[in-house]
Amino acid sequence: MAPVANPSAATAPTPLSPAELSYLHSSLSLRPPIRPDSRKPAQFRPLTAELDILPSTHGSSRIVWPDGGECIVGIKAEVEKATPNKDIRSRVEVSVEVAGARDDDPLAVFLASSVGDTLGQKLAGRLEIGERWHWKLYIDILLLTPPVSHPATLLSLAVHLGLRCTNLPRLVSAADEDPLFDDDWDAALPLYPSNAAEVGDVPAVTLLVAAVGENIFFDPTREEMAVADCVLAVSVDWDGKIVGLRTLESGTVSEGGVKRKVIKKVVEQCVPVGKEVFKSLEGIIKAGF
């Protein structure tokens, strides 16, 4: 009989023995800590990004991690009639497909809701067309290879890039009329104008942070996550504001639990690291245009 599919690919067991895990835990607890791939605690793994790869979408992106994790995001926009008293967050619909997993896989559901929450109201506010109409945005995310590390960061960066290169057709009718758009795709307007970064109004990104003892690590690998005391998914805005924080799992080696001080440190650290991440993303977007 075939083994039952692991409900959450993120918690895929590592092939390390308890002794190896313990060793890893100790080396990560050192001051300064030693990461197995000799990264600094706040250093990300290199990634490859592509923008605008799907011609029939309004915006798309693709990011590949060196460990084989790959994520493709396609964004399509549709005109929808405004219904009063409806949560404007319903204007953004996120769906995640994890290759090889069912569509009700807990990981996919979790990822979709976390992306939606992160983008939240701020994105929905951008989708107005006049008084009676608005755009409805469909963000379709495909995780191509079953991730060996948790895909939250990968996904969030890809969505960010996808949104940044999304264009919406240019409205040519007046605000109170039924909408009519310019037929020239080249005349379409970007969802986030090119100066969006300067104004600071860009979609938030989610960073994964693992804590081992007093030390915290960004972009943890699967092994690091396996020994971490806790793993947090922190959503950071451009201006360093933390817009969301979720606990993913606690480690398997130590007794578990995490001190308030550590959480505070994570939050503090996320601000400069977030800035750094946004800067790199800006670089990609500039180069892409």
Added chain:
Amino acid sequence: MATSLKRSLAESRENVGFASKVFLRSSKGKCVKVVRELYLREDIPCSSNLCVPCNANAVPGSNGKVKPFVLSATPAGTSIFKNGHYLVPDTNIFMYCMDIIEHKSAFYDVIVLQIVLEELRNRSLPLYNRLRALTASQDKRFYVFHNEFRKETYVKRLPGETVNDRNDRAVRVACAWYKRHLEDAVSGTKNRCPEIVMLSDDKGNLAKAKAEGIACCNIREYVQGLENSDELLDMISAALEDQEARAARGEMMYPEYYSMSKMNTGVKAGTMHQGIFNVSTYNFLEGSIHVPSFDRPLTILGRENINRAVQGDLVVVELLPKDQWKQPSSKILEEESLNKNDNPETDQPEAVETEQERRALIDEAKRTQGSNAEGRPQPTAKVVGIVKRNWRYYVGHVDPSSTSKSKTRGQQTVFLLPMDKRIPKIRIRTRQASELLGKRIVVAIDSWDRTSRYPVGHFVRSLGEVESKEAETEALLLEYDVQYRPFPKAVLDCLPSEGHGWRVPEMSDPRWNGRVDYRDKLICSIDPPGCQDIDDALHAAPLPNGNFEVGVHIADVTHFVKPNTPMDDEATARGTTVYLVDKRIDMLPMLLGTDLCSLKPYVERFAFSTIWEMTPDADIVSVKFNKSAIKSREAFSYEQAQIRIDDPNAQDELTRGMRTLLMLSKKLRQKRMDLGALNLASPEVRVETESETSDPIDVKTKQLLETNSLVEEFMLLANISVARKIYEAFPQTAMLRRHGAPPATNFEDLQRQLQVRKKLSLRVDSSKALADSLDECVDPQEPFFNTLVRILATRCMLSAEYFCSGTQAYPEFRHYGLASEIYTHFTSPIRRYADVVAHRQLAAAIEYERIDVSLHSKAKLEAVCKNINVRHRNAQFAGRASVEYYVGQALKGRVAKEDGFIMRIFSNGLVVFVPSFGIEGAIKVKELSEAGPLHEPNTEYDGEQYTLKVDTGKREIQLGLFEKIKVEVTDSKEESTGKRKIQLKLLM
């Protein structure tokens, strides 16, 4: 954070045989991004017979054949392009100069670029179809070059470039490529290289082309180099006139139209209304529009509110404030009489409404206020935008007073007065004004600017002298959009190869499968005299049980006309045969209509038979349908049949059968009447023509004989029986005919008029009630009064229509006039297409043959119904117009004193119906003057009592609705339409 970015795929795709186009399609509040991928080729031929390499490398199509090359090796030259030339017109040239392009004398060897063709399709489907027809026929040598698929001529849109600029550039690139390509092809041969001439009217485009070294010119320059340039120049659309000059001409006379999106929003929100614009035949400044949200049509009064809408346009209107609501006009207004002195040459700004028009309107406003009687003012509306123009070709003649005598040569602007009074005058520019005077000409409207009071159009062709029979007949056919060209070869190819020699085959032939032999039955046909296309024949015979066997045999057209053949397509398009007084425009080729299908006497023919068993009380015991073969014993005219039946000496079996039929038909008719079938009247006259020249000699009202109703009853019965059968077999897709019950509001005016004038009441709650109360509408002194009321009542009704059974609920199937639950047309397949469909469905229902898929598709049937409904109506109009014309001709030069009846009354005139000629005409108050033409008679109009008191200068006369008056009928040529019309004069 280390990142790397891959180069975008799109950029690395340069110079491969691949490109993609991205655009947005936005409509009805939706917006879709469309991505089209193009695979660029290098083997699309130039199609010039000069080019050897293209000829050698041509790739065969899917059928394995190489398309023959189109463009001539020795194209014609002009004074500028001596070596011959190929033309490459841009989209605007096709948009505005199609008439000239179709002309026989010029425009050969034309390269139609794919991009131009596509743009044309988006802008005007009819023009696109005309261009397609040109490219399909070989004789004009039009070649569609797919420049978007050929690698060298594919043009990418530059950033910031508009679509138009990009397309213009594509045209130039294609021209340049052709030039290079042909130069290469002829180098080293003795052939001369033809010039590639780009035709455009865009100055910027021409300048750019010149700079790029492409031969080019605008359409005027080009046409001037041709032979009959005067005629051709007239055919260029006025829309191509210098735009700037027109814009500079100053004041905008009409309000601007709303944007499409604003109208869509308004219509959806219910603040604006969309419908077809109709102009009153009595008053050209009064339009009406039926919109779904109101029971009655909205009235649109005055030029400014009509705002450039033309009869038949699909427009959007907005209601006017209540203080501007009005009663419908009580006046006859004709454009001609009001605006006689307009100047067609307009360099100075004009007022929208001339002084006279304004005065007429004010008069009317006073009247409405003065008499606030006869109910409330009606809501009025104004046109705020046009969704779709429904312009077609218009036939008319040049207003002689608008031509200037001093400028006999050279161009001048003249007015064209359309035959259809509802169409405004059309301003056309012509160089041949003197030749066009007194001719029937065809024009097209090109545009109607806000600055111009009248629409602007261009000359298309001349039909001949006004009042010549050929010109008038053709004018009529054009006006009613009747297809009158001879059948194309593809259609004639579908006829049986035996031609007139076709015979009913031996019984062993497979064509006999499923067919029964009724050749021994005593069948005869009864038709109008001289009828050639005999659709139907009848027989009746006693059965041993005391009942009767009655058969109706209908020509088996579908045996010859199979679905999905060119002949079937042509018949679908024509929809019906059109009967004019001296001419018949057939739906099917002559060979079928008057010979092979026609149930001629003494020969064997295939038929589709309906056989009933009937009791002597005309109750139906059973019915069966069969494909059959029959042999008609005799073809009677109604009169002959009547004489034979009435002749007591005729005791042969055939005559006895006819008597049985007559007896049964009377009973059937009574049953129908009991159910509430209406006996309606429409004025019908017959024009007697001289047999040789078919010149009209006399007019007679049609005589109705018992035999007329004999045939009619059995046809109705057959239609109803077939309708039941095909509906049972195809509940969703049966071809049926319905006649909706008219809304009671339609009768309101007539009811009030009858009540006031004659103290008669008309009950309209059901067809039965209407039929009964119509019977009671009699004036003992005036036998014709009843007919008059019937004619008026008929005009209040809806028209019957074909429909596909799946589109209506069963109760809606009802035929109001015939008081039948279900009805179809089955009995005249030679002249009506609906019957052909019914035949095919019935054949499938009795499992004679398998049904064609097209008759199973609701959508397709609906399209067929829509078309034949329109064709049917047009055919009726054309037929009536033809009678009207011939009545005019027959009365030419005669003066007749006749009785007339006042059927409508206005404050400044009346409409009189003359039963003996079946005509109606207007008499204006002005004409009643007895004190010289300058005397304007004083009138007193009472809209409540429908009376008009006129002081003619000598005496006072009182006129009332429905009154009988003596009129003098003369003929005169109507100035405004150029028709010979009946002129009525009141005899006092």
